[in-house]
Amino acid sequence: MTARTLNAPGLKRTWSSIFETGLGARIYPYLMVLPAVVIVLGVVVYPVISGVVSSFYDVTLRTLNNGNVTFVGMRNFQRVFADPVFVKASVNTLIWVVLNVVAQLGLGLALALLLHRAMPGIGFFRSGILVPWVVPSVVAVLTWRWMYDPSVGIVNEALLKLGIISDYHPWLGDTATSLYAVTVESIWKGTPFVMLLLLAALQLVPRSILEAASMDGASGWRKLWYVILPQIRVSFAIAAVLTFILTVNNFNAIWLMTEGGPLNSSEILFTLAYKYGFQRFDLGMASAVATMLFVGLVIATTLYLKLIQAREGD
Amino acid sequence: MSLATVSVSRATTAPRSEALRRTRTPKSLRKVLTYATLWIAFVWSVFPFYWMIATSLRAKDEIFQRPPALVPHSVTIQNYIDLLVGAQFWQFALNSLILTLSVTLISVALSVTAGYAMARHRFKGSVALPLFMLYGQMFPPVLLLIPFYVQLRYLGWLDSLYGLIPVYLSYMLPLCVWLMRGFFSQVPHSLEDAARMDGCTRWQAFWKVILPMAQPGIVAVATWVMIHTWNEFLYASTFILSEKKRTLPLGLSGLIGQYTTDWGVLMAGGVITAAPILLAFFFLQKHLVAGVGGGAVKG
Numbered sequence: 001m002t003a004r005t006l007n008a009p010g011l012k013r014t015w016s017s018i019f020e021t022g023l024g025a026r027i028y029p030y031l032m033v034l035p036a037v038v039i040v041l042g043v044v045v046y047p048v049i050s051g052v053v054s055s056f057y058d059v060t061l062r063t064l065n066n067g068n069v070t071f072v073g074m075r076n077f078q079r080v081f082a083d084p085v086f087v088k089a090s091v092n093t094l095i096w097v098v099l100n101v102v103a104q105l106g107l108g109l110a111l112a113l114l115l116h117r118a119m120p121g122i123g124f125f126r127s128g129i130l131v132p133w134v135v136p137s138v139v140a141v142l143t144w145r146w147m148y149d150p151s152v153g154i155v156n157e158a159l160l161k162l163g164i165i166s167d168y169h170p171w172l173g174d175t176a177t178s179l180y181a182v183t184v185e186s187i188w189k190g191t192p193f194v195m196l197l198l199l200a201a202l203q204l205v206p207r208s209i210l211e212a213a214s215m216d217g218a219s220g221w222r223k224l225w226y227v228i229l230p231q232i233r234v235s236f237a238i239a240a241v242l243t244f245i246l247t248v249n250n251f252n253a254i255w256l257m258t259e260g261g262p263l264n265s266s267e268i269l270f271t272l273a274y275k276y277g278f279q280r281f282d283l284g285m286a287s288a289v290a291t292m293l294f295v296g297l298v299i300a301t302t303l304y305l306k307l308i309q310a311r312e313g314d
Numbered sequence: 315m316s317l318a319t320v321s322v323s324r325a326t327t328a329p330r331s332e333a334l335r336r337t338r339t340p341k342s343l344r345k346v347l348t349y350a351t352l353w354i355a356f357v358w359s360v361f362p363f364y365w366m367i368a369t370s371l372r373a374k375d376e377i378f379q380r381p382p383a384l385v386p387h388s389v390t391i392q393n394y395i396d397l398l399v400g401a402q403f404w405q406f407a408l409n410s411l412i413l414t415l416s417v418t419l420i421s422v423a424l425s426v427t428a429g430y431a432m433a434r435h436r437f438k439g440s441v442a443l444p445l446f447m448l449y450g451q452m453f454p455p456v457l458l459l460i461p462f463y464v465q466l467r468y469l470g471w472l473d474s475l476y477g478l479i480p481v482y483l484s485y486m487l488p489l490c491v492w493l494m495r496g497f498f499s500q501v502p503h504s505l506e507d508a509a510r511m512d513g514c515t516r517w518q519a520f521w522k523v524i525l526p527m528a529q530p531g532i533v534a535v536a537t538w539v540m541i542h543t544w545n546e547f548l549y550a551s552t553f554i555l556s557e558k559k560r561t562l563p564l565g566l567s568g569l570i571g572q573y574t575t576d577w578g579v580l581m582a583g584g585v586i587t588a589a590p591i592l593l594a595f596f597f598l599q600k601h602l603v604a605g606v607g608g609g610a611v612k613g
Contacts, residue, residue, distance in 0.1 A: 028516065029435035033443065036428035036491050043484035044450040047461035054460060064464065111355055114348060127599070128356045131363050134595045136545040138563035139584040142570070143366040146577050154365060157381045192359065249454055251548050256567055273456045278552060283460045290457040301452040305445060 052294065055287035064283075076288040080276075086289070089260075089267040092179055093248070096268050099180075100247040103187045105240055108194025113224070115195070116202045133192035141256040144185040148172050148257070175265035178258050182266055186253045190246065194239050201235030202228070234311045241304040245297060269293055363588075370394070370581040377578050393578035394586075403583070405558055406565035413475055413561060414543040417482045421490045421539045422532060429494025430520065430528075434506075444495055450488030455548055458484060466553055473555040481549045486539045493538070497531025498524070534601040541591050562587045 058072045080086050115126050132140065147154045150170035159165045171181040205228060213227045229236070251270050254260060260267035260275065269289055277286030369377060370393050372386045397403050431437075432444055462481050463472075471477030501524060509519040525532075547563040554560055560568065566587060569580045 025516075026437075029431040029437045029440070032427040032431035033437075033439075036424040036487060037443070039424065039480070039483055040447065040450050040488055040491075043480045044453060044458070044488065047458045047465070047484070048453055050461040050464075051457040054464070059460075059464070064467070114352060114355070117348075119348070125352045125356050127596075129359045130595075131359050134592055135363055135588050136541075136563065136591055138545065138547045138566055139366070139588045140362065142566060142580060142584060143362045145570075146369065146581065147362060147365060149577075152378055152380055152382055154382055188358070188362070245452055249456075251455070256547075256570075270454070270456050274459070277460055277463070283464065287457075287460050290454065290460065293454050294457045297452060297454050301449060304452070305448060 048294070051287055052291050054284060055291040057284055059283040059287070061281040061283075072284070076284040080285055080288045085264050085267060085272060088264050089269050089272040092266065093268040093270075095179060096183060096186075097244060097247050099183050100186055100190065100250075101240060101243050103183075104190045104194045104243050105236070107187070107191045108239065109198055109236070111191065111195040112198035112202055113228075115199060129195065130192045132189050133196070135189075137189065137252045138256060140189055141185060141253050144188075145172065145257050148181055172258050173262055175263050178262060178266040182253050182257050185257070186247070186250055189253070190243060190250075193246075194243060197235060197239045197242070198232065201232040205231045234307055238304060238307045238311070241300050241307065245300055245304070248293060248297060248300075366581045366584050366588075369577055370585050372578060374576075374578055393582040396576075397579050397582045397586070402557070402565065406560050406562045409475055409559060410544055410562040413478060413482070414540050416476075416479055417486060417543045418536055418539045420479070420483060421486050422536050424487060425490035425494040425535060426525070426528075426532060428491045429496075430498045430524065432491070432495045433498035434503075444492060447488040447491045451485070451492065455485065459549070459552060462549070463552065472553055473559060475554075475559060478549060478553060481553065482543055482546060486542060490535050490539060493535050494528075494531060497528050497534075500531075501527045530601050533598060537594055537598050537601070541594065544587075544591060 055076055056071060056073060058068075058070050058075070063069045111129060115122060115129070135143075148171045150156065150168055150173060153171075155171065156165070156168045160168070169177070171177050209227060209231070210223070213223045218227065249270065251274070254266055254268060254271050255274070258266045260271040270293065273286045273289035273293070276282050276289060368384075368386050371389045371391070373388055373390050373392065376383075376387060432440055458481075462484075466472045466477050466481075469477070505523055505527065506519050509523045510516075514522065545563060546561070547567070550561045550564045551567070554564060557568070562583075566580065566583050569576065569583060
């Protein structure tokens with residue numbers, strides 16, 4: 001089906017018919033793509049390149065004002081590496097990512113398996129469990145901050161009643177617990193999305209395979225391990241990479257609960273870059289941290305795309 | 315195969331083996347356990363949301379009562395009145411609304427045409443472009459923040475709502491194009507061909523035949539953009555400086571005080587900010603879940 005063969009007789013040469021034949025037919029897909037591509041080039045590609053470039057320049061509010069932005073090579077990176085907070089933030093980022101990814105994948109898989117069954121009332125549970133995913137991030141974070149309130153927060157009250165703690169604890173205000181308290185919120189918020197992805201994957205597992213396994217007497221665990229997991233492994237890997245990307249990019253949770261504090265105890269690389277950039281206005285140092293994050297995320301994204309292509313090949 | 319033979323031999327040699335029965339949990343108990351787990355997950359997921367609503371309905375002195383009661387003693391809408399009487403809230407809501415509508419309109423219009431062309435036509439770059447779009451979606455916002463700041467400052471667009479529009483497009487448009495392309499590739503080719511045979515121009519076939527077919531996809535993409543723009547905090551908090559240009563999420567976070575916070579009013583604000591999103595979600599649940607979940611996994 002090519003455009004050239006389709007020249008309806010008696011067609012008036014209207015504006016739209018210009019694109020029916022010849023050169024017009026060949027360029028019109030480009031015309032349709034053009035606006036989106038131009039905007040993406042302008043608001044994504046150009047800023048990304050200039051972000052990476054500015055990590056090699058001395059960009060501060062002062063140099064921006066007097067137009068004295070000079071090339072400084074690796075100096076921004078050296079200054080970042082020399083900052084003890086950077087080491088702290090790197091370790092925290094590692095803890096933050098590992099805890100989030102492991103917990104969200106584990107809980108997400110468990111929930112997906114539970115919600116996959118046809119049981120009375122399952123729609124009710126499914127909608128309820130999706131609530132954290134739907135509640136706006138800022139609203140969710142502020143609500144958790146309220147629940148963590150050291151004196152009248154419900155978290156303290158509940159743990160006290162359950163006998164887990166013996167006294168009120170400032171979860172967000174203690175350097176030993178701040179990062180983990182924020183992680184709990186982030187797991188709460190992120191798990192439903194993983195559940196959703198895995199539920200979609202489970203629905204693609206042919207019923208006949210599961211039934212055959214049951215007929216053969218495979219127990220629940222064996223069925224999970226030998227039949228279900230191999231079937232959804234690509235989706236699971238995709239969910240893992242996506243969770244990783246979303247966790248590294250999760251700014252709201254930490255910023256609105258602790259701003260990385262107290263004493264940088266919940267600082268991750270994202271919040272550190274933000275502080276360099278918009279509290280100290282050393283945009284060069286901020287770009288250096290952002291560039292390092294960017295390299296990590298490009299690797300993750302490439303992996304994600306490879307996995308999607310593997311899925312299409314299935 | 316080996317699994318099958320093992321179980322067959324088991325079943326024939328010892329059909330009522332006590333050992334086998336003991337390892338299996340009885341069906342009724344399993345059912346109870348399943349429902350118990352589901353309820354725990356349900357309460358865990360919904361409780362913070364409940365707690366926000368409950369707090370928003372409490373009188374000021376009850377909010378700081380120790381220990382907090384699970385159910386409010388006296389229900390009052392005073393917090394909502396306090397929130398809605400001030401002009402500020404309406405200003406924030408209006409700002410959010412203007413931004414959300416503009417970004418949604420632009421994203422949908424551009425992603426429909428681009429997504430359609432990518433799904434339907436072969437041209438130079440028709441394979442690479444979608445991947446390029448997906449990459450665009452994955453860039454860390456922190457890397458974009460700094461160039462955006464420098465650029466907006468240079469253009470004199472810092473602290474302006476329209477300055478936020480291109481910024482928001484950067485994180486919505488690539489994904490929209492990617493999702494729309496997925497939807498268009500599911501609309502059967504033959505319909506368009508039939509319309510063309512009947513003498514429709516390209517534009518007519520697209521407008522009258524293809525667009526209506528892709529409507530669920532358009533709704534899903536539009537909802538996705540609306541939800542995200544309505545919720546966005548990072549860019550707004552960095553580029554909006556003056557109070558009267560704040561968006562809703564920014565206004566909400568501004569209610570957190572240095573020493574004391576009026577949690578009742580704050581939670582009321584949370585409820586009102588979340589309400590349109592939850593409404594949209596419950597009406598469009600199917601489209602949205604299929605669009606976003608499917609889009610992320612299937613590609």
